[in-house]
Amino acid sequence: MTAPPAAGGRTLAHPAPEDIRLEDVLHALSDPLRLGIVRDLAGGRGELACSDFDVPVTKSTTTHHFRVLREAGVIRQVYRGTAKMNGLRRDDLDALFPGLLDSLLAAAARQEERRAHD
Amino acid sequence: MTAPPAAGGRTLAHPAPEDIRLEDVLHALSDPLRLGIVRDLAGGRGELACSDFDVPVTKSTTTHHFRVLREAGVIRQVYRGTAKMNGLRRDDLDALFPGLLDSLLAAAARQEERRAHD
DNA sequence: CTCATTCTACGAAGGACATCGTAGTTTGAC
DNA sequence: GTCAAACTACGATGTCCTTCGTAGAATGAG
Numbered sequence: 001m002t003a004p005p006a007a008g009g010r011t012l013a014h015p016a017p018e019d020i021r022l023e024d025v026l027h028a029l030s031d032p033l034r035l036g037i038v039r040d041l042a043g044g045r046g047e048l049a050c051s052d053f054d055v056p057v058t059k060s061t062t063t064h065h066f067r068v069l070r071e072a073g074v075i076r077q078v079y080r081g082t083a084k085m086n087g088l089r090r091d092d093l094d095a096l097f098p099g100l101l102d103s104l105l106a107a108a109a110r111q112e113e114r115r116a117h118d
Numbered sequence: 119m120t121a122p123p124a125a126g127g128r129t130l131a132h133p134a135p136e137d138i139r140l141e142d143v144l145h146a147l148s149d150p151l152r153l154g155i156v157r158d159l160a161g162g163r164g165e166l167a168c169s170d171f172d173v174p175v176t177k178s179t180t181t182h183h184f185r186v187l188r189e190a191g192v193i194r195q196v197y198r199g200t201a202k203m204n205g206l207r208r209d210d211l212d213a214l215f216p217g218l219l220d221s222l223l224a225a226a227a228r229q230e231e232r233r234a235h236d
Numbered sequence: 237c238t239c240a241t242t243c244t245a246c247g248a249a250g251g252a253c254a255t256c257g258t259a260g261t262t263t264g265a266c
Numbered sequence: 267g268t269c270a271a272a273c274t275a276c277g278a279t280g281t282c283c284t285t286c287g288t289a290g291a292a293t294g295a296g
Contacts, residue, residue, distance in 0.1 A: 010262075022229050023148050026222075030145035031254085051272065061255055063274060068253095082263045082272045097225035099217070104144075107215035111140050128292075149284090169242070179285055181244060186283095200242045200293045 010079045012070065017092045020073030025093070028072035033057065034065050035108055038074060038088065042105050047078075047085040128197045130188065135210045138191035143211075146190035151175065152183050153226055156192060156206065160223050165196075165203040 029035050033055055040053060055062055066086065069075045076087045093101045147153050151173055158171060173180055184204065187193045194205045211219045 018232070022225050023150055023153065026144045026153075027148035030141050030148055032141055033254095035141065035144075049272085057254085058256060059273070060257075060275090064254070067274095079262085079273090082270095084273065097221070097228060100221045100225045103215070103218045103221035107140050107218045110215060114136070167242085175284090176286060177243070178245095178287075182284075185244095197243090197292085200240095202243065 012077050012079075014070060014076060015073045017073070017096060020092065020096055022097065024072040025074055025097075028069050028074050029104060031065070031068075034069055037065065037069065037086075039105060039108055041075065041086060041088045042090075042101075047087045049080075049083040049085055051083070130195050130197075132188060132194060133191045135191070135214060138210065138214055140215065142190040143192055143215075146187050146192050147222060149183070149186075152187055155183065155187065155204075157223060157226055159193065159204060159206045160208075160219075165205045167198075167201040167203055169201070 029038060037053060037055070041048060050062060050066055053062070055065075057065075066075070066077065066084075070077050073089060073092065076089050078085050078087075088101075090101060147156060155171055155173070159166060168180060168184055171180070173183075175183075184193070184195065184202075188195050191207060191210065194207050196203050196205075206219075208219060
């Protein structure tokens with residue numbers, strides 16, 4: 001993991017790539033709120049703080065969902081001052097399951113489009 | 119309840135293609151047992167009866183898992199005598215989410231291979 | 237009709253999950 | 267040091283999920 005000096009040094013436990021299980025990834029993404037978070041992260045804007053997301057739940061619940069995503073190996077979280085930055089583990093996921101993440105994101109986009117056209 | 123019109127053929131409720139939701143599909147596949155069932159169905163042998171699967175749970179539980187898969191729109195179930203035949207809804211899923219099913223199956227196969235090489 | 241096979245329905249128990257409120261920790265700024 | 271901002275930990279609650287056992291219905295064969 002070799003995190004950079006990361007001011008202060010609170011570190012968060014992330015699963016190693018070989019410990020990422022497909023079932024956990026699918027379960028993490030089966031929640032609409034978490035799927036939305038992942039879609040936002042894949043939007044190209046790089047890392048985002050937890051507070052940058054506009055979710056309809058309290059902060060406690062938000063924390064919970066981010067932890068589920070992190071423990072499933074879907075996102076990477078790093079402290080940066082008082083904020084916690086979130087990034088997609090696209091490299092690891094693509095290496096483990098080639099094409100899966102893109103298919104999932106495309107499916108989610110397609111479904112949203114279909115719903116809007118209704 | 120009132121007498122079901124199931125004379126000469128019990129029919130089972132399946133979601134219409136436009137009612138299949140990605141979250142439900144992912145949730146259905148996030149269970150190792152159900153993922154295994156889907157992998158078997160994708161194995162090319164076409165339709166299989168519920169009793170053709172060798173799962174480590176009782177029949178009650180097996181019925182439950184098949185129902186979850188059917189209600190999520192992943193499989194199609196049809197009565198045939200005393201047996202209930204199960205088939206993957208590959209056509210519908212491919213139309214809704216192109217490439218998703220193949221990516222998922224490939225990911226599952228890859229994970230199993232990696233586990234065997236350990 | 238009787239019977240075995242196959243699957244279902246119902247109820248129950250145990251655990252997991254999503255949600256919240258409150259209290260607390262860490263960090264950076266004043 | 268004091269304070270606000272961001273996030274976490276803990277406990278609680280209600281809901282859903284998985285599992286099972288038992289009893290029962292539909293079908294086809296004898």
